[in-house]
Amino acid sequence: MPWREKSPVDLRVQFISEYLADRFTMTALAAQYGISRKTAYKWVARYDAAGPAALGDRSRRPHQHPAATAPALVEALLRVRRRHPQWGAKKLLALGRRQQPDAAWPSRSTVCDLLQRHGLIVPRRRRRPVPHGSHRLAPLTGPNVTWTTDFKGEFRTGDRAYCYPLTLRDGFSRYVLRCDALLSRTTAETRRCFARAFAAYGLPERIRSDNGSPFAGPGLGRLSRLNVWWMRLGIVPERTGLGRPDQNGSHEQFHRVLKAETTRPPARTARAQQERFRTFCREYNGIRPHEALDNQPPATVYQPSPRALPARVPALVYPGHWEVRRVDSNGCIAWGGAPLFLTEVLDGESVALEAVDDGVWTLHFASVSLGRVHDRTRTITALPPAQHP
Structure with missing residues (x-):
């Protein structure tokens, strides 16, 4: 049987x-246990004050710390976090410093520890990265270079009606241009929302979307009627690769925040849900710090486009050496003495063909090249996607 080891607490109890048996003097008892008389009297005093429970070790942590965060600042950080559960330490500190620049705000790691202690951090499962191809998009170099758009997943409001949120942002500044609670995903409703955005903010150079309706179609160049309208206004449609939501990652992240702060639970009606979206967008654009913008809100970076929405859609003008054809209601053009099918979404529009080789032509609509027309086989082949540096 092994020898039983005694802990310091057991020795103090002994x-x-x-001492209570009163068989030894304090000097002799202290010498027997190898402690000073001062230490011996300390443990006796603790025992007299609180009994055996006082014989355990006490924390050496100081009751006060000169570098501790002021309680008022702690409460301010927790209050904002509870109001915005999606905001991390950087955003909380950026907002706090903007509102109280002279306060002694803690470091980011201290704020993370503070949120952890108060149960305000929920660990997220990390997903394994998936390798993708080399489909590249134009860089976001300034406001109105690229707008990003998408439909957030539909949901039912309290009255059981479906709501289809359409969102539109400036890719560079993250400024939310539109967030509309639509009742359907039709081209007509979507176009009305874009028309309001163009009237308020001008025209971008391009609009980035996924490959779903109404942003893309199944035919030539994956054109949709919405694309055709954009292109007539001088806007280039830009689509992410198939199965590549990460190429519009900032917009996808925006949707996660929008869902968490406005749809859990949904509003009672679409009108009430729209009011939630408006309130969210005002705060997102004017108050919420963004790390990509040096923790400034989007409104400090975004400015409207100098290209205004024209009163009438301008006519298309092509170089004089190109062959211009008009698309009929069946989606065909007259070419080589016979109809050549393009796509029905170009009904009534003018396209142009540029000779690039013997019997090979590049098909253009507005400023976009749609494919190669081969006279010998009377086929149209797709062009590779543009590669931006």
Whole structure:
């Protein structure tokens, strides 16, 4: 049987027992246990004050710390976090410093520890990265270079009606241009929302979307009627790769925040849901710090486009050496003495063909090249996607 080891607490209990038996002087008892008389009297005093429970070790942590965060600042950080559960330490500190620049705000790691202690951090499962191809998009170099758009997943409002949120942002500044609670995903409703955005903010150079309706179609160049309208206004449609939501990652992240702060639970009606979206967008654009913008809100970076929405859609003008054809209601053009099918979404529009080789032509609509027309086989082949540096 092994020898039983005694803990310091057991030795203190034994020391107090012998002291209470009154068989030894304090000097002799202290020498027997290898402690000073001062330490011996300390443990006796603690025992007299609180009994055996006082014989355990006490924390050496100071009751006060000169570098501790002021309680008022702690409460301010927790209050904003509870109001915005999606905001991390950087955003909380950026907002706090903007509102109280002279306060002694803690470091980011201290704020993370503070949120952890108060149960305000929920760990997220990390997903394994998936390798993708080399489909590249134009860089976001300034406001109105690229707008990003998408439909957030539909949901039912309290009255059981479906709501289809359409969102539109400036890719560079993250400024939310539109967030509309639509009742359907039709081209007509979507176009009305874009028309309001163009009237308020001008025209971008391009609009980035996924490959779903109404942003893309199944035919030539994956054109949709919405694309055709954009292109007539001088806007280039830009689509992410198939199965590549990460190429519009900032917009996808925006949707996660929008869902968390406005749809859990949904509003009672679409009108009430729209009011939630408006309130969210005002705060998102004017108050919420963004790390990509040096923790400034989007409104400090975004400015409207100098290209205004024209009163009438301008006519298309092509170089004089190109062959211009008009698309009929069946989606065909007259070419080589016979109809050549393009796509029905170009009904009534003018396209142009540029000779690039013997019997090979590049098909253009507005400023976009749609494919190669081969006279010998009377086929149209797709062009590779543009590669931006």
